Amino acid sequence: MQIELIEIRDHLSRFPPFDALPEETLDEIAQQVEVAYFKAGTDILIYGADIQDLHYVRSGAVEIYRRNGTLYNRLTEGDVFGQFGLRQHRVRYPAKAIEDSLLYFIPGALFEQLCDAHDSFADFVEAGGQSRLKSAVETQGKASELMKIKVRKLISRQPVTVALGCSVQEAARVMTENSVSSLIIVDPQANIADPERVLVAEQQTQVMAGIITDRDFRTRVVAEGLAPDTPVSQVMSPNPITMQADDSVFEAMLCMLRQNIHHLPVLQRRRPIGVINLSDIIKYESQSSLYLVNNIFNKQSVAELQALLPDLRATFVRMVSDEANAHMIGSAMSGIGRSLTQRLLELAEQQFGPPPVPYCFMALGSMARDEQLIVTDQDNALVLDNSFDPRVHDEYFLQLANFVSDGLAACGYSYCKGGIMASNPKWRQPLRVWRGYFNQWIEQPNPETLLNSCIFFDLDSVYGEAELAESLKDLLAEKASRSPLFLASLANNALNRTPPLGFFRTFVMETDGEQKNIINLKGRGTAPLTDLIRVHALACGSKAQNSQERLDAIAATKLLPQEAITRLRYTLEFLSIVRIRHQAMDVQEGREPDNYIEPEKFSATDRHNLKEAFQVLSNAQKFLRFRYPAQPLARPL
Structure with missing residues (x-):
């Protein structure tokens, strides 16, 4: 044959x-x-x-x-x-x-x-x-299957390996013979100093040194014109990101979204048992968010990225139609937003050249919490290496920040009305200045610094030297938990926005000039809930950013009883999903999506659930006032 x-x-x-x-x-x-x-x-x-x-x-x-x-x-x-x-x-x-x-x-x-x-x-x-x-x-409960299915279910074969000294030509031959798009690179000569990279294969104990994919061959071998005898060690990705076999398919999807990777080695405890790739997840991930991210990194201009806005909205609507939960939708939309930001930064560096000093581009607010939706503005900042000299370097970073900010605006992420963007020189500073900001905000809380705390204390690295952002997270986690005055002030500030409930649990309505009898579900619901969860999480010394993960940290320290945490989880999910469905309906019916709902258009059951959720929020705010009693604030400097 x-x-x-x-x-x-x-x-x-x-x-x-x-x-x-x-x-x-x-x-x-x-x-x-x-x-x-x-x-x-x-x-x-x-x-x-x-x-x-x-x-x-x-x-x-x-x-x-x-x-x-x-x-x-x-x-x-x-x-x-x-x-x-x-x-x-x-x-x-x-x-x-x-x-x-x-x-x-x-x-x-x-x-x-x-x-x-x-x-x-x-x-x-x-x-x-x-x-x-x-x-x-x-469809009811369908999306939760992503959380239930374990990554191990996607493994169909043992990982294919080659030795560290193998040539790229030989590695390509092995990939072709085995019909795989990636190889695990092992170091047979290494002693097992790092047991987490141990690979048992063919009765030998080997150490995983890295991974190489078909994309690596295109970009690092063929595009660079490397010789066939080039060692694979020169083009592999060392110490790759991995998943545990019992992690969920959803977690693997988020990892790929967040890191923009297409191949994930899967470990059984410390032993790699296979590699999953993009196509393995596609059949379980029906929202196309991975495809959208893939498209983002293939675009070569802001105009091309802007053309993806209809796809972004379609992805959001599809996830809602598939009854994905709020955490899944927020995480996926945040992953898309991160990818757009990353691609804009790549394009900026192509246009303006490499950065003169190391930097970290930080996401703030909902993107940092993995809770971003279709209606959002941009909150971001630049943390620069301490070698930054504004007279020499700032022109470059101003151009870069403006390019990214304008690009995000073109892609549907409106400019921050408060100027919380890297294009603002105040939020484009070296690490030592940022540490000074954080210390001052914690040590001398006042209305202005508390507003900054609510924005900047949800932060995460999007691009560049992640260690710069991580050092700020470390500072925040260590110092906030030991600052009762700051926690009390932050708690008191979190009480400024109350749920829209009046006497006898009736809704307190608002007007915006065009609509009557509306409720701002973000301003009176999800935002104050996020604020109070943040206070408890900082009190626990947690570095978590996502609100559900912060609740996990709070539960671990038993700061709140388990019953209260369960109620907060339900309330956060319910209010978020109502807001999400409202925005999806706006998109489907050709309206500009917003956060304003009209309770009279809800069924009696949904109105009842809204009142219950707002009541949980109200009770949680009362406990916040009791747990962190108000103290006098410092005057602004």
Whole structure:
């Protein structure tokens, strides 16, 4: 048999329902298969068109749609489609390639023979539709499956490895022979000083030194014109980010979003057991956020990034339609915002040259907390290395900050009305100045510094030297917890925004000049709740940024009873998801999304739940006042 046919047969044999077929049957299928290539964005099947073949995804990714255009399923390597139209020879479910995809076409006549001769094959292709229909119908709680599915479920084979001294040519050959897009690089000569990188393979104990991917070969080998005998150690990524086997698929997705990586080594405790890549997660991640991030890093200008705004909104709406929870949506949208910022900074460095001194571009507020939604402005800052000399270096960083700020505004992240942006020279300072800011805000709280604390004490590195931002987190975690005056002042400040409940638990409505009887769900709901959670978290010395993770830290120190923490979790999720759904509805109906809801348009049950959530917030604020009694504030300097 020809090598090409052997490769087709072997690939089919790895995936159901073909893995249960006899070898001679697989040989027959391989001989009749036709191979077709489809570029990303290309239609594969059009509703009502003639169809004569079963389609098998060899590589890439394909989306299947209902006839009304809504997403039905997403398929990747080893999946089949088209079977439901074969008997009528008419396409029932349109299909489109969303990545460059290689497909095998298996003739319809052969498909019928396989169904007649092999019950397991027939059961699989017929039951597959039922299981997908069930998944589509049972949307309630569907998104939580991402949290339940463990990364280990995505592992289909042991990691493929090469030694540290291997040449790039040999490494490429091994990848080709094994049909993989990444290799684990091991150091057989190393002593096991770091047990977390131990790899057990072929009865030997080896040390994982790094990873190399097909992208690395393109960008670091071919693009740089390196010789074939170049050691793989020169182009690998050392000490790669990893996931534990019992981590969730959702956590893996967020890691890829946050770090912009496509391959994750998976560890069983300290031993790598495989590598998962983008396509492994696609079938579980139906919101396309990973694809959007991928597109962001392929864009070459602000105009191209700006053109992605409709995709960003579509991603948000799709996640809401799929009933993803607030934490998942906030994390995904924050990951997209980080990626846009990172790409803008890359483009800025391409235009203005490399930075004269090291720097860290910080996200503040909702992006730092992984709680960003579709309605947001930009809050950011620059922490510069202490070697920064404003007379020599500031012109560069002003240009960079303006480029990023203008780019974010073009992409839908409006300018901060309060000027909390790196383009403001006050928020573009060396680390020693930032440490001075933080010390002063904690030691001498006043109305102005408390406002800054509420913004700047939710911070995270987006780009550059992350250690600069981490040093500020360390300072904050250590000092705030030992400053009763600061905590009391911050708590008192958190009471300025109260939930919209009046006597007898009636809603207190607002007007904005155009609408009447509205509630600002952010200003009177999620924001004051976030503020009080922040106070408790700082009192615990926590470095967590996300509100749910801060509640975890609070629970660990038993500062609040478990029942109270549970109520806060419910309230945060409920208010957030109401706000999210409102914004999604605005987008779908062609309105500019906002945070203003009209309770009279809610059902009686939803209005009741709103009142319950606001009551939990009100009670939590009362405890905040009791836990951190007010003390006199310092006057502004």
